[in-house]
Amino acid sequence: MNKLEIQGQGFPVTKQTFDFMQKAYSETIKHLCKAFGNNLILYGCELAGSNRTAGAIVIDGELLPFEASPNNAKILISETVENAAYQNGTSLPAYKTRTAKCSSTGTVNLADLKRIAPPGQMREATPWKNATYMAGFGVYNTFPLKSRIDESGKGAISGGISNINNSATGEVALAQLSFNPSKTQYVPMLIVCAEYQVPLLAYIKNNGILYMNKTDADGEPGYLLHEYGGVFFAATVDLD
DSSP states (O other), X not given: OOOOOOOSSOOOOOHHHHHHHHHHHHHHHHHHHTTTOSSEEEEOXXXXXXXXXXXXXXXXXEEEEEOOEEOOSEEXXXXXXXXXXXXXXXXXXXXXXXXXXXXTTOSEEGGGOEEOOOTTOOOOOOOOEEOEEOTTOEEOSSSBOEEEEOTTSOEEEEEEEEOOOTTOOSOEEEEEOSOOOSXXXXXXXXXEOSSOOOOOEEEEOTTSEEEEESBOTTSOBOOOOOTTOEEEXXXXXXXX
């Protein structure tokens, strides 16, 4: 880290002095953030009902206070400027304060920010909870579908769903989980079927419901399973 040394009286304080000081700590923050990424959630910014809590984030290596605000998919960076009166009588911009908050007019995607947990301060995982199956689907008695929030703050699912009838078409709601991601999250699955195996698309929406669709990830038409078939899940997804 760069240092400014002032040795005794008479040091010439100029604009270069303050530029050097600002660069010293701003460059240090950028280097530290590169270990995790350029766009981060350091703390706070939690979803609380329809709002996001106050906290601190990093965007393009810049550390910014995050203001509590209504939840939105975008982040807006605001800057306020206060002038200073110079000795020659002029008033010029001097003090700039930059903050961030959720806003529909923002230019940064909230989903692009990665939440990091401080070393040694992992979250306590919530207990596994049995999913609530939608009508027409059955539970695998040996591996019932369960969900929880794990130690890293991610949503986790494990288990299976049976009795997937091939008469269903398009998007099908499978089960209600115990967590709600802020945006749709896709999950891998293992397909078990008496007659054939086909790739299917599975995802969790922000209502906490696990869905399956008859279109696979490549956009090709797929088929839902034989009525004696089923799917198994073992995956984690981001909640922010």
